Every structure is written in structure tokens, then in C-alpha cells.
Amino acid sequence: HEKIFANIVGIAKQFKKNAKDDPRRVIHSLKVGLSLTLVSLFYYFQPLYNGFGVSTMWAIMTVVVVFEFSVGATLGKGLNRGMATLLAGALGVGAHYLASASGKVVEPILLGLFVFLQAFALTFIRFFPQVKARYDYGMLIFILTFCLVSISGFRVDEIVDMAHKRISTILMGASVCIIVSIFVCPVWAGEDLHKLVAKNMEKIGNFLEGFGDEIFKSSEDITESKVAKPSLIEYKSVLNSKNTEETLANFAKWEPGHGQFKYRHPWKQYLKIGGLIRQCACRIDALNGYINSEIKAPEEIKEMIKETSMRMSIECGKALKELSKSMRKMNLPISADEHVTNAKNSAKKLNSLLKSRINNWEEINLLQVIPLTT
């Protein structure tokens, strides 16, 4: 009994953690529940049900499949589904008439041929990277609707009526999703992208600020704190952020203007900055490896470069954090320039101290970041 109880407590804790990680998840789940209940009202009220009959089920299906976490994703899927259904429905009806005009024997052969050809062509088109990023779902729905409409025509007589009902319920389902996702506590993918990129920049800044302390610790300190400070390993998550950023940018393109962002906000720029930040993180990973390594520089060299290196690293970190802050507030980074100048000066000093050091890499990288953010 105790084991079962411990299990339940464990699962409950996981639920709590999941909700705490991002409270919007709870709200999203509530929103999905709400939309489904709304749509299922079509079943309960006699007059509504009389109009659509069994086709009401397509509204439920649409809600379940289309409702996504962010507004952009929901809009993208909803529009894809709506457009694809309309187009494929029309073509499917056309294919049905073409096939049925050619006689009872040829009809199934012709229909089979149509189905095969369009499935083949569209499945192949789905592999195109440009299509995959934005219209993958639409392609899938096109294949589905075309098959269902054209083949059903072989059995159902009122094919136009059927297609009409199905399309209207799908459009209704999609509208409910889009309306609920935009007007009830919306989650904007664009805003998430904006915050993510700023946060990543801050993480790198944090690392650089703490890095100097860590690497120039005297030997007795090292044995004490073998465990790295959490702020120093935060940057690791930056290394694999590419995919998340690209997905968010794709969703963001679907979104209308919101808050500080207009429609057609230059989301691509975020990807560029994100790429540069990842490059920084990569360099930093190399530096971090140096902290944990056994190979240590001789103490005298350490002493020699300690002050300037630390200053450079801290100033870089400050500049990045400043940039991140001003990016969040969307104003020009003024005070960051100062830190960059300081960092550059320190780097120059360091460079004259040891001509051939590779250490001042992050400074060069930083310079690449600046023009993009302004």
C-alpha cells in the first residue's frame, strides 16, 4: 500500500512541476477543454444537429487536431486545414463527376488512378523543405479530403451536399479554435521567440561574468567547489536552441500584430541573432572545458593576465546582459556600448601582453552581435 501511495505522490509532484515550469500549460489545457465543450453543443441542441447531422463530428475532429499551444501554431494549422479542405473538396467533386461520366466500369479504375496520382505527387511535395516548414499539414489534409470526397462519391449520392456540410463544420471548428486561442489568454509564439533569444543572450552574459572568477581561482578554492555554479552551465541549453527558434519563427509568421510586434515583424533577424549567440555558446563551451580540465596554466602566467582577462570577460558579460535587457524593452542599447569599449580596451591590453593567445575570441564575436541588434 505504501508503495502505491509513494507512486501517486511521485506522479502528483511531477504534475505540479510540469505546471510550475510554465503555468500557461494549465490554461492551455483549460482552453482545449472549453473549445471541445463549445463545439459539442452542436450535438446537444436539436436545431443545430438537424442542420448538420453526423457531419458535426468533423467540427470536433478539427478542434482536437488544430488546437495548439501558441496562437501562431493554431492559426497556421487552422488556415492550412481550411484552405486545403476547400481546395481538395472542390477538386474531389470535380474528379467524381469526371469519373462517373465515363461509365460504371471505368469509374473505379479512373478514381483509383486519381487517388494514386495525387497521393504520390503530394507526398513527394511534402519533402520540400519550404513546404514542410509551413504547409505540411495542409498537404496532408488535401490528400485526405480529396480521397474521401472523390471515393465517397462512388457510394453516396448527394456528394455536393456532403462536401458542403463537411466543409462548413470544419470551418466552424477551426474558427472556434482560432477565436479561443486569440481571445482567451493568448500565447504568442513571436513573444516567446523574442524572450527566448533575449534570455539566451543573458545566459551567455552570466557565464562570461562568472567565468573570470572561476578560472582564476587559486588552487585551494578549486578543491572546495568542484561543482560548477548553476549560472555557469546554464549556457548549455543555448547550444541546442536552433530547432526551437526555427519552429517559433515559423509560427510567429502566421500571427497578426500583437503587443509591441507588428504583423510581418522581421522574425528572421531573431534567427540570425540566435545563430550568433549559438556560436558564442560554442566558443564558451570550449572555454568551459578549460575550467574543468586538469591542464592548468603556470601560476606566473595566470597572475600576469589575470586582471585584464577578468575585466574583459566581465565587461563582455555586462555588455551582453545590457543588450539582452534593451532587447526586451525594445530600445537602443546605449550603456552596452560603454561596456563593449571597455572590453575592447582590455582585449587590446591582453593582446599586447601575449601576442598569440586565442583567448580574446569572444570579443570578436561580440562585435558581430552588436550591429545586428541595433
Add this chain to the structure above:
Amino acid sequence: HEKIFANIVGIAKQFKKNAKDDPRRVIHSLKVGLSLTLVSLFYYFQPLYNGFGVSTMWAIMTVVVVFEFSVGATLGKGLNRGMATLLAGALGVGAHYLASASGKVVEPILLGLFVFLQAFALTFIRFFPQVKARYDYGMLIFILTFCLVSISGFRVDEIVDMAHKRISTILMGASVCIIVSIFVCPVWAGEDLHKLVAKNMEKIGNFLEGFGDEIFKSSEDITESKVAKPSLIEYKSVLNSKNTEETLANFAKWEPGHGQFKYRHPWKQYLKIGGLIRQCACRIDALNGYINSEIKAPEEIKEMIKETSMRMSIECGKALKELSKSMRKMNLPISADEHVTNAKNSAKKLNSLLKSRINNWEEINLLQVIPLTT
């Protein structure tokens, strides 16, 4: 007219390129067409259609949605869909009876409550990373089926008959997908993962082999070949391979034994090796930045370390390529050990040449890779 013609030629070229990049794409598209045509036979033959009626459409829907590029993905989706439909169907029928037993007034309220609660709970569970990776699709289908079955019960009288028909057609559709994807030119996600990891290792090996030449070129050579050799930037794709590897590993877990791989092959190990390879790529990115930078080491230092550094780098590269080759053939890397010993010796020499260089990083990394692959 010429413009339109040029456009068509451009699109045709894209098609050709897409097919050439991976010829299996064409085969996959043909397979999807084939499965759909097979399933649509249910509509054409009177006896088959009499048995299932309109439910036949669920077989088509299943094929369109479940058929994926690799066997693992198709199996995963098929099993998810099958299991979720069975479970949710049973629970939905249960919910229907419970609600209808409570009288005509309470019924819709109780049904609405059930729908809301399960949609809320399951949408929230979908956010768990463990669930998202493997059972996301199953969760979606569970919500869908539960809603459809329990709510339809409000209108359709023979709910058990309906659920039965729907479940059998879905199972049939899923079986067609799984059979075609396994027995007609199968694409194994596990094999792809295996090849991808080996390929990535090779790319890094290529870079290290070429790196020595590039960095120790005399100044006049540099101006000639400003463009980096293609083998030297190949490694960049390695940096962002994490997501692909994880997806493939997830698919691979669904696959039965095939070729050299048994069921329950340790796919996780590939992710570990992949992670280490990415770390190497990260270091290499830092080194690569050094090639393109303006800051050059003084010539005398360059001369001093040239021979040992180049040897170290080349030996590392050879070792990695050897490892990649033996990984592909799945035998023990014997000759690689030799290269590693050579590389280590060179690194030691280099280390004694300049005590405080960071350059010998890749060697240490290499040592981490070895134990994992054997």
C-alpha cells in the same frame, strides 16, 4: 510565355534535386499511393462495403495520417492510434451508458463534464517530455475518440455497433500501413541513425585532416584560396544534429530487429556518441574561426609548432575516420588505436613545447569518444 516556361523548368529542377537528394522519397510516395489505393478497394467491392458502410472512411483517414517515412515512425503512430482507439472507445461507451442512465436532463451536462475533464487532463499530460516523445499522437487520438464515441451516443442508437465498425476499420488501415512500410523497400530509422552518427564522425575526421594544411599555409596561399574547402565546412551540419538524432532514436525504439540490429538495440548509446561528436564539432568551430580570423600568430611560433600540431591533427582525423568506418561495419576499431597513440604522442610533444596552449583540446575529447564506441 518564356517566363512561365522558365518557371516550370525551375520547378522541375527542384523536383529532380529533391528526388536525387534521397531516392527513397520517390519510393515512399509510391508506397503511400499504393496503400491508399489498396484501402480504397473497400469502397469499390460491394460485399466489403456492405460490412462496414461509411466507416470505411476511417481506414482511409488512418492510412493518410499514419503512414510515415520510416518503419519506426509508422509503427509508432499505428500502435499509438490502435491502442488509443481501443481504450478510448471502451471508456467512451462506458461514459455514454453512465450518462444515459442518469436521465434525459442530466445526460448532456454529464457528457459535457466528461469531455471537458478528459480533454483538460490529457492535454496537460501531453506536455510531459517523456509522454511527448513517444505517446503524443496516442493522447491526441484518445481525446478525439473519447469525444466522438461518448457524444455520438447522444444521437446514434447503436453506439456499440458504431464503435466496433470504426475500430475494425482503423485497425485495418493501420495494418495496411505497417505491412506496406515493412515489406516494400523498408526505411529503417535505426539504420539511418547509425549511418548519421558514423557520417558525422567522418565529417569531423575530414576537418581535422584538412585543418593542419589550412592553418599553417604561408601567407601568400591564403589570399589565393579565400574560400574554405567544402570538406572543411561540412562539420557545421553536425552542430545542429541533436534534434534529428533524438527523433530517429525515438522511432528506432519502435522497430523490430532488422539487418544487423536486434530489437532493443542500445539506441541511447548513439545519442551519447552523437553528443560527444557535437562537443568536438563545437571545439572545431572555435578552431575554424581561427582560420578565418585576421589575428595571426607570429611566424616563428608557427614554425615551431607546425610539424607536431599538424601530425596531431591529422592523426586525430584518421583515428576518427577509422572509428567511423569500423562503426559502419560494426567491428572493433583496431587500427584506430594506433592513430590515437600517435596523436597522443604528438600532443605530448606539443604540450612540452608550449605548456599553456589550449590547442590540444580535441585530443582529450577524442579520448572520451573511444571507450563509448568499443
